[in-house]
Amino acid sequence: xxxxxxxxxxxxxxxxxxxxxxxxxxxxxxxxxxxxxxxxxxxxxxxxxxxxxxxxxxxxxxxxxxxxxxxxxxxxxxxxxxxxxxxxxxxxxxxxxxxxxxxxxxxxxxxxxxxxxxxxxxxxxxxxxxxxxxxxxxxxxxxxxxxxxxxxxxxxxxxxxxxxxxxxxxxxxxxxxxxxxxxxxxxxxxxxxxxxxxxxxxxxxxxxxxxxxxxxxxxxxxxxxxxxxxxxxxxxxxxxxxxxxxxxxxxxxxxxxxxxxxxxxxxxxxxxxxxxxxxxxxxxxxxxxxxxxxxxx
Numbered sequence: 001x002x003x004x005x006x007x008x009x010x011x012x013x014x015x016x017x018x019x020x021x022x023x024x025x026x027x028x029x030x031x032x033x034x035x036x037x038x039x040x041x042x043x044x045x046x047x048x049x050x051x052x053x054x055x056x057x058x059x060x061x062x063x064x065x066x067x068x069x070x071x072x073x074x075x076x077x078x079x080x081x082x083x084x085x086x087x088x089x090x091x092x093x094x095x096x097x098x099x100x101x102x103x104x105x106x107x108x109x110x111x112x113x114x115x116x117x118x119x120x121x122x123x124x125x126x127x128x129x130x131x132x133x134x135x136x137x138x139x140x141x142x143x144x145x146x147x148x149x150x151x152x153x154x155x156x157x158x159x160x161x162x163x164x165x166x167x168x169x170x171x172x173x174x175x176x177x178x179x180x181x182x183x184x185x186x187x188x189x190x191x192x193x194x195x196x197x198x199x200x201x202x203x204x205x206x207x208x209x210x211x212x213x214x215x216x217x218x219x220x221x222x223x224x225x226x227x228x229x230x231x232x233x234x235x236x237x238x239x240x241x242x243x244x245x246x247x248x249x250x251x252x253x254x255x256x257x258x259x260x261x262x263x264x265x266x267x268x269x270x271x272x273x274x275x276x277x278x279x280x281x282x283x284x285x286x287x288x289x290x291x292x293x294x295x296x297x
Contacts (some may be wrong), residue, residue: 231250
């Protein structure tokens with residue numbers, strides 16, 4: 001009993017001194033990126049460029065089969081080399097080569113001109129046509145759903161191969177979510193002579209940015225109904241395939257789309273390759289160094 005009293009008294013004597021000691025701090029815990037991840041952080045490709053406030057990704061042709069809005073801001077110039085390789089069912093392959101020059105104009109306009117030449121199923125290489133194109137966006141980016149843009153083209157054909165033709169399109173496209181983009185086109189094309197072949201078609205595409213302003217992947221769909229005007233039964237071509245875009249520099253882009261035919265009227269495979277260079281000489285294009293949400297920080 002006496003031992004317990006002595007222990008209790010000693011504990012009371014020590015308690016005030018222990019209470020005056022400063023507590024030992026625990027190591028600091030730093031919490032980073034609460035609610036965010038690298039996949040949801042703002043990306044530079046979404047930053048607006050030019051007088052129409054279009055996102056930067058629209059200025060590098062993201063989808064070869066599907067156009068979106070305007071590719072060049074006013075007085076910007078770009079060039080592209082196209083290769084389309086088609087492998088029909090039961091026939092030898094054929095190739096189409098296109099050299100394109102693009103010019104951005106004020107008033108939400110863009111003018112393009114193409115030189116087209118072919119290597120046909122016999123291996124003969126020859127001039128095919130020259131195409132002129134004009135686009136007009138109905139409003140600045142984000143003002144109308146789908147950012148509708150009207151497209152018109154006239155092709156001056158080598159008359160030993162076919163008649164001249166015109167083409168009109170409605171271009172749509174936007175961002176679904178961070179890093180996700182989509183595009184869709186509705187197309188009508190008509191020859192103005194010979195067999196007066198006409199075409200109704202639609203294109204759709206979706207893409208995802210893996211590395212900001214460097215690497216994107218996606219999926220593209222092409223549906224065509226083309227035949228001479230006199231034909232009552234018309235073939236339907238449906239092609240589907242993955243797409244990839246690599247941007248070696250801010251001014252260059254390389255797109256590859258291998259499409260697989262899904263109907264008996266479709267080719268086995270159709271491969272689209274596009275390499276583009278943007279000179280960026282216009283005053284509206286600016287180097288993007290940070291996402292919009294970060295510029296004021």
